[in-house]
Amino acid sequence: xxxxxxxxxxxxxxxxxxxxxxxxxxxxxxxxxxxxxIPMDSVxxxxxxxxxxxIGLALGLVARxxxxxxAANAPVAPVTEEALEVSxxxx
Numbered sequence: 001x002x003x004x005x006x007x008x009x010x011x012x013x014x015x016x017x018x019x020x021x022x023x024x025x026x027x028x029x030x031x032x033x034x035x036x037x038i039p040m041d042s043v044x045x046x047x048x049x050x051x052x053x054x055i056g057l058a059l060g061l062v063a064r065x066x067x068x069x070x071a072a073n074a075p076v077a078p079v080t081e082e083a084l085e086v087s088x089x090x091x
Contacts, residue, residue, distance in 0.1 A: 017060030018057040020056055021056020022056065024056070025050070028052070029046075029048040
């Protein structure tokens, strides 16, 4: 039987972080426009979603490499006979 894979693969970290970074930048620029802190015709309205998309991609790739590193360095506990023994259920 095939081993079940984790539903969150390292590649999905980069994809999810990129998408979330874009939407964060989009809603941040929308908030700044609606709050009146920047005008609608400002170039910052176009730069923020793109900048946060790139930042999200970078953070997602860092998380991807951290997951790989953690999986490679994960300690494996030795299997002992006590760990394999099954006790009867309580009455």
